[in-house]
Amino acid sequence: MEMNKLANIPHETCVDGNNGFFFLERTIEDTSLWAIFKEDGTQITPFVYHELRPYDYGYAVGEIDRKFIESKCYVSEHEEPVTGNALIYNKKDSYTNLVLCFIDELGTILNNSYYKAIGDITADGYRVMTAEYNVGRSGIDRRDGFLRPDGVLIVPQFGRIDHNYTDGRKKRVLVSEKVIRAVSLDKIPREEYGTYVNCYGLIDTDGNWISKPKYHHLTEFKNGIAKFYQNYKENSYLFDWGYIDSKGTEYTATYVDGKVQMRDPDGILGPIEKPGDIIDIYDPIRFLFENGLYGYINSEGTVIVEPLYESAVYCFWNGLAFVKKDGLWGFINEEGTPVTDFKFDHAGFIAPGYAQGLIGDEMYLIGLQGIIAKKKKGYFGYRKKLTNHKTNETRYSCGFFPQMAFDKMYFYDSVEWLFIDEFDYQIQDKRPDFNSQFSAIREYPHRADFLIHHEPSDTYYFKTGNKYGVDIHGNKVVIADLKEIIEDIPTAKANNIYKNLQEIYRDKTIPAIWKELLAKGWTWKMPTRGNADSPFSKGVIIWDYKKEDVESFLGFFSKDYEAISKKLLYLANADGTGAEYYYFIVDENQPVENNPIVFIGTEGELDLVCSNLNEFLQLLSVDAEPMGTQPDDGELIIYFKDANDEESSYFENYIEWLLSKNIAPININEDTEEYGTAIIEKANQTYGESWNAFLETIIVM
Numbered sequence: 001m002e003m004n005k006l007a008n009i010p011h012e013t014c015v016d017g018n019n020g021f022f023f024l025e026r027t028i029e030d031t032s033l034w035a036i037f038k039e040d041g042t043q044i045t046p047f048v049y050h051e052l053r054p055y056d057y058g059y060a061v062g063e064i065d066r067k068f069i070e071s072k073c074y075v076s077e078h079e080e081p082v083t084g085n086a087l088i089y090n091k092k093d094s095y096t097n098l099v100l101c102f103i104d105e106l107g108t109i110l111n112n113s114y115y116k117a118i119g120d121i122t123a124d125g126y127r128v129m130t131a132e133y134n135v136g137r138s139g140i141d142r143r144d145g146f147l148r149p150d151g152v153l154i155v156p157q158f159g160r161i162d163h164n165y166t167d168g169r170k171k172r173v174l175v176s177e178k179v180i181r182a183v184s185l186d187k188i189p190r191e192e193y194g195t196y197v198n199c200y201g202l203i204d205t206d207g208n209w210i211s212k213p214k215y216h217h218l219t220e221f222k223n224g225i226a227k228f229y230q231n232y233k234e235n236s237y238l239f240d241w242g243y244i245d246s247k248g249t250e251y252t253a254t255y256v257d258g259k260v261q262m263r264d265p266d267g268i269l270g271p272i273e274k275p276g277d278i279i280d281i282y283d284p285i286r287f288l289f290e291n292g293l294y295g296y297i298n299s300e301g302t303v304i305v306e307p308l309y310e311s312a313v314y315c316f317w318n319g320l321a322f323v324k325k326d327g328l329w330g331f332i333n334e335e336g337t338p339v340t341d342f343k344f345d346h347a348g349f350i351a352p353g354y355a356q357g358l359i360g361d362e363m364y365l366i367g368l369q370g371i372i373a374k375k376k377k378g379y380f381g382y383r384k385k386l387t388n389h390k391t392n393e394t395r396y397s398c399g400f401f402p403q404m405a406f407d408k409m410y411f412y413d414s415v416e417w418l419f420i421d422e423f424d425y426q427i428q429d430k431r432p433d434f435n436s437q438f439s440a441i442r443e444y445p446h447r448a449d450f451l452i453h454h455e456p457s458d459t460y461y462f463k464t465g466n467k468y469g470v471d472i473h474g475n476k477v478v479i480a481d482l483k484e485i486i487e488d489i490p491t492a493k494a495n496n497i498y499k500n501l502q503e504i505y506r507d508k509t510i511p512a513i514w515k516e517l518l519a520k521g522w523t524w525k526m527p528t529r530g531n532a533d534s535p536f537s538k539g540v541i542i543w544d545y546k547k548e549d550v551e552s553f554l555g556f557f558s559k560d561y562e563a564i565s566k567k568l569l570y571l572a573n574a575d576g577t578g579a580e581y582y583y584f585i586v587d588e589n590q591p592v593e594n595n596p597i598v599f600i601g602t603e604g605e606l607d608l609v610c611s612n613l614n615e616f617l618q619l620l621s622v623d624a625e626p627m628g629t630q631p632d633d634g635e636l637i638i639y640f641k642d643a644n645d646e647e648s649s650y651f652e653n654y655i656e657w658l659l660s661k662n663i664a665p666i667n668i669n670e671d672t673e674e675y676g677t678a679i680i681e682k683a684n685q686t687y688g689e690s691w692n693a694f695l696e697t698i699i700v701m
Contacts, residue, residue: 005041018054019105032559036060036107044107050098056121057149059102059110066097069114076133076141089131089143089156090116095604095630100129102147111153116142119171122163125149126173131156143185145207146173154207159183159198164220176221176246178205184213200228202248211248221246225262255297255307256290284334286312294323296336305336313401318353319368329357331366339370348399348422350382350462354472356398363396365462365470373474380470381462383646384421397422486521486653494519496544503547504570511593511613513661514571518542520657522650536654537620539639540581541573553580553600557698567694571597571616575625578602581609581616586690596687599637601628607637608691610676611683614663621658621665622675623651631695636684638674 006014006022012032013025022037026047035047048068053061066072066088073085074092081087086109090099100118102110116132126146133141143156160183163171175181184199201213215228228242228250243251243262251262284296289307296305296312311324320339322331330342344357344364356379357364365372365380373380379396400421461477463469469477488494497518501510517523523542525535534541550570551561558564569583569592579601583592593613600606605628610616624641648654655665666675684691 006037006039009037009041009043015052016054017052017060018056021055021060021105023052023054034062036103044105045103052103053120055105057125058151059104059127059147061100061118061127062103063098063100064114066099066114069099076131085112087111087113089113089129091132093632094132095606095632102127102153104151110147110151111155113153113155115156119163122172123170124172124174128161128163128173129156141185144182146180148205152206154205157185157207158203159185162200174205175202175226176224179203179210179221179246180205181218181220181226182213186213202226202244202246210246211244215244218244225251253288254290255287255301255303284316286314296321304334305332313347313349315402317349317402320349320353320355320366322347322349322355322357322366331355331357331370333368339368340366346398346422348382348397349401350380350399354381354462356380356382358395358398361395363398365474367472372472373470375464378464380464383463486525486650488519488521489524500544500546504545504550504565505592506565508569508592511591513593513617514613517617517657520653522653525650534575534648536648536650537623538625538645538648539574539620539622541575543573545570545573553578564698568598568600569595574599574601579605579626579628584608584687584691584694586687596683596691598691599626599628603628604630605637606631606695608680608683608687609637610679611686615679615683617658617661617663618666619676619679621655622668623648624675631692636677636680638680639676640674641668 006024009024011024011026015023015025017023017036020039021044022039023034024037024047025032025034027033028047032050033047034049034052035043036045036049036052037043045062046068049062049064051063069086069088071085072088073079073081074088074090075081076088076090077092088099094116099114099116101114102118104110115129117130119128119130121127126148128144128146131143131145133143142159144158144161145154145156146161147153161173162175162181162183163173164175164181165171173180180203182201182203184201186199198216199213200215200218202210202218204210217229219227224245225243226245228244243253245251249264251264253262255261284298284304286294287297287307289295291307293307294309294312295303295307296316298304309323309325310327313321313323315321316334319334320331321334322329322344324330325342328342329344329347330338331340331347332338340357344359346358347355347366349355353368355366357366361377362374363376363378363380364374377396382397382399384397385394461469461471463479467479469479471477498510498515501518522536550565554561554564554568566588567585569585571581571583573580579599582598582600583595584598585592585595587595596611597609597613597616598607599609607626607628609626610619619639622639622641624639624645627638627640629635629637658665668675
């Protein structure tokens, strides 16, 4: 309720800001700006804020244009501040002039500092702020800091402050009492592990490191213990867990006399009655025993496979596991019985219950029945060819192995998985990359239950080349005979999609060719290879978008949705990060499909892509993600495709459909990695001036 004294102050909107403060809005020079007042009518800030968040723990959060900030020093540009300077923790050439700050109850800016972003207050009273440093087009130097509930501010100095989640899905910062999980600014060098790896560690609430930031991943705490995940310099294929308490003391868990025991550097801490008290159990799971060898136990702590092996895959996959003995790999079933000899130099899963083993240059297909088939210098269903960064050996990878995901969807007991390739290539937390499996293979969810309970289908086939493959018995099959029949989506579902899309289009007509594409079953089918979100082309993601989704996205540029949606009309999503394609309406009298199409990214990318829908459909035939640019880069968007990139799951279906519409796909060859440049350049020559003029109305150039 507005107080009487506030009613006498000219304003358009009044919002309760908590703790006896009110936020008043006033339009100044066509811009909506906010100020903070006490309930007695005392004004404590000028009308300069584009947005205000209510007071909590003594501070409000304000979003302000940098033009209102005097005597600025850009910390992100490594400028040296002088007395009285406001500290800007954001890029000087950022695509937006807006920065955020903490405002105390006197209207003063905390530490006279402004940030790229400030997160919402967490369940434990913390607010994480982000600084962004300009390091050119090669990347972004991001740093996190935090404001404690008692008002102490820890400046951005960490690669990331990790959020955790309560059971009510509310964010929190603390993983244990006065302990926070953070990522160091430094990364482990590629030379050591074959890839850049984040360095996790524990810090206290003063920002001091409790544990050295050296862990590749670090979970939340359970019963006073967190798990860290580490691979070894000597063997990047061997990944294992260790344990750490809130003081930074490391422990090793071993299985002794029927109990799990935690050993710290000085002795034994324990015993702990149930394995599930400190580890996530997956029946059965690999365990390091007292003799220094690996075996498998179940959730009750019962030994399933005796500790006989110097290395072992983390868990069984549909009854099959691979283990190492005397320096060579072999395969066993859940009874611990070997199904092959121990003779393989390398091993890896390719599907539930199926794996590959390599001896010299001969690849073997393995199942529960043992060796199914072999092929010299070839592969079975997993054609990823990689180079070992240590030996420079280039060959086909045997496959991958499952490993528990570390945040596990942010809930400690919600077990998620990711997959690690034999060459230490991390296949992210998505379905295994069955990049050469046939589409007839059923789709795999990536939650834990499929690792044990998913039964293999008798329609499994493993590709051995472009023309041939083998079935689960090793019999040769012809690829052309195994094409999957994908029905168009049901009319009822299509009508619902069109209904939502028509609400976005309002009085405009959805292009007939786009409606036809949306009705194809393969535009919605879950991918089995390539991009986890893109069934038929990495250049686009088809989602059942609603008007409120578009309104939220465009709200970044304008609060007047009705006005901006007359110029920008949603087409599709561009990638899994939230980037989107829009028609840029230059002629309202033309059909929608005859207007140019633009790419709008989540990091300020704003690009003209093509002149019309048909050209857009051509660009999708590149099967590559767009690489956008910011307005001041002076460059054009590109579709970059490496010669070794694998096709999306239903790319062939798309090309066949495209040809049926008399639209020529773009020719892919080994002479270039950038495609569609003629289409992109033509669009920029034709519409670049209009697009830039429009951008000046929605952003500060």
